[in-house]
Amino acid sequence: MFIIIVGGGKVGYYLTxxxxxxxxxxxxxxxxxRRAAEITHEIGSVVLNRDGCEGKHLAAAGANRASIVAxxxxxDEDNLVVCQMAKHHFxxxxxxxxxxxxxxxxxxxxxxxxxxxxxxxxxxGAIEQDIPVHDLLHLAQLSTGGLELVEAQIExxxxxxxxxxxxLALPEGCLLFVVIRHNVAQAVRSDTTLEPGDxxxxxxxxxxxxxxxxxxxxDPEPVANA
Amino acid sequence: xxxxxxxxxRVGAGLADALSRAGHDVTVIDVSTQAFNRLxxxxxxxxxxxxxxxxxxxxxxxxxQADYFFxxxxxxxxxxxxxxxxxxxxxxxxxIAKINDPVRAAAYRAMGLAVICRTTIMVDTLSRFMGLPADxxxxxxxxEVVVKRSDELEAP
Numbered sequence: 180m181f182i183i184i185v186g187g188g189k190v191g192y193y194l195t196x197x198x199x200x201x202x203x204x205x206x207x208x209x210x211x212x213r214r215a216a217e218i219t220h221e222i223g224s225v226v227l228n229r230d231g232c233e234g235k236h237l238a239a240a241g242a243n244r245a246s247i248v249a250x251x252x253x254x255d256e257d258n259l260v261v262c263q264m265a266k267h268h269f270x271x272x273x274x275x276x277x278x279x280x281x282x283x284x285x286x287x288x289x290x291x292x293x294x295x296x297x298x299x300x301x302x303x304g305a306i307e308q309d310i311p312v313h314d315l316l317h318l319a320q321l322s323t324g325g326l327e328l329v330e331a332q333i334e335x336x337x338x339x340x341x342x343x344x345x346x347l348a349l350p351e352g353c354l355l356f357v358v359i360r361h362n363v364a365q366a367v368r369s370d371t372t373l374e375p376g377d378x379x380x381x382x383x384x385x386x387x388x389x390x391x392x393x394x395x396x397x398d399p400e401p402v403a404n405a
Numbered sequence: 406x407x408x409x410x411x412x413x414x415r416v417g418a419g420l421a422d423a424l425s426r427a428g429h430d431v432t433v434i435d436v437s438t439q440a441f442n443r444l445x446x447x448x449x450x451x452x453x454x455x456x457x458x459x460x461x462x463x464x465x466x467x468x469x470q471a472d473y474f475f476x477x478x479x480x481x482x483x484x485x486x487x488x489x490x491x492x493x494x495x496x497x498x499x500x501i502a503k504i505n506d507p508v509r510a511a512a513y514r515a516m517g518l519a520v521i522c523r524t525t526i527m528v529d530t531l532s533r534f535m536g537l538p539a540d541x542x543x544x545x546x547x548x549e550v551v552v553k554r555s556d557e558l559e560a561p
Contacts, residue, residue, distance in 0.1 A: 232481070232509070233506055233508065234508025234512060235508055255458075256480070256482040256483045257482050259482070259485070259486055260481070260482040260485055260509065263512075263513075264509065264512055267512060267516050268512040280459075283460075286460065286490065286493075289493060290489055290493065
């Protein structure tokens, strides 16, 4: 497969190495001459010392025959432009953008980027898993705007504990999907009784997450400062 | 007429001054407050320090109620991002982005963004000065935007 990577930072560099070693054809565009020379020295002549945001450089890299273009620079706007140029100007079937601002995630999807990777959200998700403060865990943002997949951990004192799923008056557009009980996942039915220790996976509108959290988990506990 | 200008460089500041003199309600945004020195001392509009590619910032400044939105920073990519937020997320009726790279300008124009490209305009103007025929592409690029806007322009 022929893959073009834009941005020779740590992510772009290691991804290029991985892809090359699994036998793919890769071109890496890095605009900083010193960084480009460094990578060339490390992994050979797959580096083009060009700005991947410029259309003619994407063309020179062979964008019109690329299967994938991955934009991995540290600047969201650059990554968006690379993907949009690849998609609309060179008909690249699959575009991947790194976004750093969580706010841009949904927007980039809406603007046609196929895959949006947000390291900030991944780190946030990992941190939230370790935080005992009971809040909604953000699992994924859906491409259809304003919807998010969240997880709620039900505790003994949670308002949802001991109640039937149908009795929870969730805001319109929010759905309970799956309950994970003793590591077994089962579909939530209207007669499912929620128990302490349950993990609920729900689809929630972004604008009513506070309400969903309040109904399922309760009001957030004050964070105890150690 | 409510107008938002992102980027208070020479063009942004010049346009902000001209429009506010003509009675428009103008808000100009730049990441640097120093940029606002380019505005006339008696500029009556709002000059706000902030990131014009941040949807929340634009919402706070009332961009959803804006009639016109100009993305005029010195970065082509920042302009395309700001303009697409304005057009696709905030639904501002008239949005123009400055994109100086001609290839990118043409690509975004094909995607439905109104684009103004300084490079194409200057190359065309100087070529015509030297007696060369006008570049129809450059003409179209400018003319389309300008004609479309002047058709719709009303007195503020």
